[in-house]
Amino acid sequence: MTATDHAAHGDHHEDHHALPLWMLVGTWGALMGLTLLTVFSAQFDLGAFDLPIAMGIATIKAMLVLLIFMHLGFDKGFHSLLIFGSLLFVFLFISFTLMDRGQYQGDITVKDSEKLLSD
Amino acid sequence: MKFGALSLSLVLAAGIAGGVTLAAEPTSSEAAAPAPAAPAQDVDALIAQYNSKARAQALEAGESYTYREFSNEERGWIREGAEAKRAAAVDGLIAEYNAGLSGMPARVFTDEEKFWIAMALDPAEVESVYEGHTAIPTGNPNKVLYMEAGELQKPIESDPQYGTPPAAQNTAPLAEELDPALRPSLWVPVAASETAEEVDAMFNFIMYINYFFAALIAVLMVVFCVKYRRRPGVRADQSITHNTPLEIFWSVVPTILVAIMFWGGYKTFLDLRTSPPDAMQIYVKARQWGWDFTYQNGVETAGEFHVPANTPIEMVMTSNDVLHSFHLPAFRQKSDVLPNRYTKVWFDSGEPRTYRVYCSEYCGTGHSNMYSKLVVEPREDYEAWLKKEGNWMVGPDGEYKEPLEIGKLTYVRRGCNACHSIDGKHGTGPTFAGLWGLERRFDAAGDNKRIADEDYIRQSITDPHSQLVYPYGKNMSIYDPMLPEPQIIGMIEYIKSLADVPRDADAW
Amino acid sequence: MTQVDVPVIAPDRPVQHLDHNYINHSKGILSWLLTLDHKRIGLMYLAGISASFFLGGLFAMAIRLELFAPGMQFMSAEQYNQVFTLHGAVMVFLFIIPGIPAALGNVVLPLMLGAKDVAFPRLNLGSFYLWISGAGFFVYTLLTKGLDTGWTFYTPYSTTGNNTAVISATFGVFLLGFSSIFTGLNFLVTIHKMRPPGMTWHKLPLFLWGMYGTAIMQILATPVLGITLLLLIMESTLGIGIFDPNKGGDPVLYQHFFWFYSHPAVYIMILPAMAVISEVIAAFSRKHIFGYRMIAYSSVSIALLSFLVWGHHMFVSSESTLATLIFSAITFSIAIPSAIKVFNWLATLYKGSVALNTPMLYALEFIWLFTIGGLTGLFLAVLSTDVALHDTYFVVAHFHYVMVGGTLFAFFAGLHYWWPKMTGKMYSETSSRLGSIVAFIGFNLAFFPQFIMGSRGMPRRYADYKPDFELFHQLSSVGTAILGVGLAIVAYSLVRSLFSGKKAPANPWGSATIEWECPSPPPHHNFDHPPAATDPYDMERVEWNEEVGGYVPVQGYRPVVHH
Amino acid sequence: MSDHGHGDKPFLAHHFEDEDHQFDSGKLGIWAFLVTEVLFFSGLFCAYAIYRSMHPDVFQYAAQALDTKLGAINTSVLILSSLTAAWAVRNAQLGQKKALCLNLAITIACAFGFMGIKYLEYSHKIHLGIIPGNSTEQYLDGAFGEPKAEQVAFVVPQEGEGEEQHAAGGEHADDAAHAEGGGQDHAHELAPWNDPAVDGIQKQNLAIFFAIYYCMTGLHGIHVLLGIVVLVWLLSRALRGHFTPTYYGPIDFAALYWHLVDLIWIYLFPLLYLIN
DSSP, X not given: OOSXXXXXXXXXXXXXXXXXXXXXXXXXXXXXXHHHHHHHHTTSOOGGGHHHHHHHHHHHHHHHIIIIITOGGGSOHHHHHHHHHHHHHHHHHHHHHHHHHHTSOOOOOHHHHHHHHHO | OOOHHHHHHHHHHHHHHHTTOOSSOOOHHHHTOOOOOOOHHHHHHHHHHXXXXXXXXXXXXXXXXXXXXXXXXXXXHHHHHHHHHHHHHHHHHHHHHHHHHTTSOOOOOOHHHHHXXXXXXXXXXXXXXXXXXXXXXXXXXXXXXXXXXXXXXXXXXXXXXXXXXXOGGGGSOXXXXXXXXXXXXXXXXOOOSHHHHXXXXXXXXXXXXXXXXXHHHHHHHHHHXXXXXXXXXXXXXXTOSOOHHHHHHHHHHHXXXXXXXXXXXXXXXXXXXXXXXXOEEEEEEEETTEEEEEOTTSOEEESEEEEETTOEEEEEEEESSSOEEXXXXXXXXXXXXXXXXXXEEEEEOOSSOEEEEEEOSOOSGGGGGOOEEEEEEOHHHHHHHHHHHHTTTBOTTSSBOOHHHHHHHHHHHTTGGGTOOSSSOOOSSXXXXXXXXXXXXXXXXOSSEEEOSHHHHHHHHHSGGGXXXXXXXXXXXXXXXXXXXXHHHHHHHHHHHTTTSOOOTTOO | OOOOOOOOOOOSSOOOOOSSOSSSSSOSHHHHHTOOOHHHHHHHHHHXXXXXXXXXXXXXXXXXXXXXXXXXXXXXXXHHHHHHHHHHHIIXXXXXXXXXXXXXXXXXXXXXXXXXXXXXXXXXXXXXXXXXXXXXXXXXXXXXXXXXSTTTTOTTTTTSTTOTXXXXXXXXXXXXXXXXXXXXXXXXXXXXXXXXXXXXXXXXXXXXXXHHHHHHHHHHHHHXXXXXXXXXXXXXXXXXXXXXXXXXOOHHHHHHHHHHHHHHHHHHHHHHHHHHHHHHHHHHHTSOOTTHHHHHHHHHHHHHHGGGOGGGGOTTTTOOHHHHHHHHHHHHHHHHHHHHHHHHHHHHHTTSOBOOOHHHHHHHHHHHHHHHHHHHHHHHHSHHHHHHHTTBHHHHHHHHIIIIIIIIHHHHHHHHHHHHHHHSBOOOHHXXXXXXXXXXXXXXXXXXXHHHHHHTTOBSSOSSOOGGGHHHHXXXXXXXXXXXXXXXXXXXXXXXXXXXXXXXXXXXXXOOSGGGGSOSSOOTTSOSSOOOOOOTTXXXXXXXXXXXXXXXXOTTOOOOOOO | OOTTOOTTOTTOOTTSSSHHHHHHHHHHHHHHHHHHHHHHHHHHHHHHHHHHHHOHHHHHHHHTTSOHHHHHHHHHHHHHHHHHHHHHHHHHHHTOHHHHHHHHHHHHHHXXXXXXXXXXXXXXXXXXXXXSSTTXXXXXXXXXXXXXXXXXXXXXXXXXXXXXXXXXXXXXXXHHHHHHHHHHHTGXXXXXXXXXXXXXXXXXXXXXXXXXXXHHHHHHHHHHHHXXXXXXXXXXXXXXXXXXXXXXXXXXXXXXXXXXXHHHHHHHIIIIIOOO
């Protein structure tokens, strides 16, 4: 079964097509390259950009895995909705919690409390 | 048998009937009898007759006594009359008692008078007095009486001699429950500050909206169910499947209402959370299971704290062990108290009154006993109190008290009494009774053991988890900062003094 | 709603009873324990959660007995703490969360879809056994060592001291969580993939919309509970320190984690209840449900919004002011869909043909109790009043009105509604109605006084209290006793019907959803061919037939085309 | 209709209409399951985000204890296994039985390789005294405080020497000597942490970093182990020729799960190993 003959089966079968080999191997190559890139970029101190760059590269890799290895690019839209929707909830969970935690004062140590009490 | 108000009224009736001797408890039918209007001039005579007879016989025989059978009607009159008398007299008595405690030569009070003084205390405390505790039962040093074998005995070994008598305010009733001028509404307790009134305004606003919608829904439901009840031959009108304008209407109206609620609530919430810059700060340390307060001048108190009237107060709180919550209903204030972090609540103290503080975050066995008392009093009283509190280990002569006395006070003030009994009863922790010189086992087999001596007690205080008596767990909070030296010595002396008190078999 | 012209295949006299049905399909205990039949699994769940409910109820009775008077009556404070913890944990994790979805949903959901089974029958059986093992761990905890942390397992109390019970209990909850996840996953796929021809999303019965919303929440929220409890177990056993302030951890983080699950869990409890009520109100009004789309969409919007409001459990837990502002605002937004549902149910009664059979009685009681529960929720969503009321009996009363008054009464509504379908027997209306009314009275007496004492400051989870709250506690205890009597009558009525109830027709109530088209009780395979779906609330589709003592499809009926 | 209504199709369950129906249902099911997995891990990511935002310096310091090379090798191993898993799906779709078995076998081998390297990392750390839980702190005292001769200390990874040996050979007989030496030699690099003024809290937070490290990689490792079980089962079925171009759902679903495990590692790697 190739990408061309899935149309004959109608839309019900659209996720049955096999991905061409070059695409799988190419994706693998890209993932390996990006892994090297992220290790390489970690050698340098880029200050505030460190984390965003590392996360950016990881996200590109994740998208490659999702869209090609996991067929999401050729699959039913609802599956994408499910997985990206869940990421939205993860984002909300983490960001709300971070936001709240960011507003607290730092923890106090035993020493601090003694000092405060004796002041 | 303890049915709260009922038993309280029983006790009241019994107390008046028999003075202090409670051997003959009247049955509930007698005590609860309806009391028609009494011929006023007779009542005094009736009371005299009732009291004198009972007293005389009790004193003579030294046992249960009998007396003329009074009718239920008469009993009612006696009770009412006695109550009226008591109300008039008891305030004076309390003042006199307290005056005696704060240094002036105290006259000797009769047992009956002490009973009446006790009656004016927080009823819950009075009740616990009557529950048969043989010693000081709680962290409050204001237990003036105690019972033994169901009989009222004598005042606690002389508060005056300890030099830390219960302050006058301890005998004042809690504003929330006893002051008839401050009766709460059905829903909320007395609002003690302006912020609390703001909260109440929102509370009432929501309540009226709730009344309206609850009534609307109930009426519609009942009317529809009756009017459109199933009848033969009558079919439901299938054409009504939806009505967009109506549905939009009943979506939008609640939206507007909740938006108003949200905004109003948020504004007041900011008031509740933002303390005025000039607020007086009191540091609070919560522990299992009690509250310790530290004032700016370093004075530490436990269980109870006083603040000057009409002053904004900010409580800066942290916990020694688990989560607690500082809950002041009268001020509509509350905040969790966390270990390793400070949280704050503030309130405007308002008029001199007494309030109850709860712990409202579940914190273990003693959670439901983790009260504190807030006393708002005029500034000069507050300052006098603070001075006295700061010197609780110092006697009237300006010298440190005897270690034993310091130990007894430490036991109460540091909350040891929450877990360690002194009457031999098994508790959350081992009892102190008969502990001195006892062999302590740290495992089931007893391979690991030690005699309870000075070293043992000291180590148990400073590092309790290093030697856990089998089968107790790591329940004791490692108190931080640790007890100061005189108090440790005091505890050693106190435990020593309890060496001969018998302990229960199941108290390890 | 535009109605496509689908001819309804209605035999002259539909089959009412079968000699051979799913209950007597095969014999022997193993044919039940290893069954893949969703109906049998549903019945086993029903037995399990009924036992849990009974157990939780006993704990409740013990609590109210202890609190009848101030002072300790027959328990120590430690015992009281264990009893209230077990009451909460058993009721929440073993009864309310699985109650409607797992017990009623399992029986009804595939039938409503005209399907032969759920999408993954083995997974379904697996989640039942996960439930059993989770429950087992709970009972183990109960029998061996007391658990006294409260059902919320707040740190650091749960991880310090010698709380070994926490480990076995949380592991039980972990298993129960996965049971819940797999049930939700199964239902989600079943609703997506197993619908019969003609059942578009807008012809989905509202029960299924509710179950769909529930499934979303179960899939998204419950895993977070799983990881939270795993971390808690790690904390208790290894002391990893993430939640322990003595090791630099943050106990408030635990609360964030816990409520990220447990707030949606509240809606996992109530959304199926609302779904049942939508079915029952329509059926017993014999009228098309009012505002179908609004009810359906409100289910899904409640499901999604429920993830954004967890912080309202933490207004006084030192949550930051910014977070309280946001969470409070979103909390109000979730009130709107709930209000819409209540108004739509009322409008369904309007010009209906209302019969007060037992399920309808429960549904009406539900509306009243849920209204009280919902309206009092406003006090807790408003920041200023919540500060005063948080962790008092007001909260206790509020969530009992929603969870017991809401979910339990809806559970009974659904149980009585589908009882003839599940068992093939009719229960006695007289005794069931009596039980329902007594329980309703008892419930209100038990919990309304708690609002008053809560707003006066009585904190929750107190083993003892000051005498000024005595009156309210006594009323509450008396109410609980009456509630207990009511529930006993209900149980008696249902159990008796199993032995002496008369045979149920296929469609005793005149509902138009598909599950009533198969005989009562259904055969092993439910339907030979998936029935064609029409509007599930087109009540004119069926009419009373004296001969069969139930409703039968109208022959040659062509549905009314609205608009 | 009987229990086994589809006699000609042995793996078609009775309640589905046809194989496509079954496949679609299964696919939706596995995606929903992956959603629960994402949320399951989200708690750990959340804890990570919170503690990293609170103590960025601690995380930066502690991450030096992790071996970037081993992490990178493991990443590559997982990516390779992901390729073979995707390839296996293609083989199944095209009915290539031999290639399917081979690809499954390579995937399983990679999974074992991953766990083997993980084992090396863990045992090295445990040997150094970095273990999750209560006792971490006391070990860290030795590691970060006064370096004592008898106590092993934290190793700041040095270029080359030693580390590769562990990775390649798995011989850690010389670990102790090496670690001790490392601790002594590099004590000066730990200077800020040896300052008596910086005790307590920082060490606690170090312990929390390692707690999170162990939880995240540990939970991920459990998922890899579960994956191995599933893949071995599928390999045995593939060898028996169960899979056809119309029935290959299990391969596809297991591959999806396997990709998700890979995907989580793609984030774990930079978050844990590449902090600087």
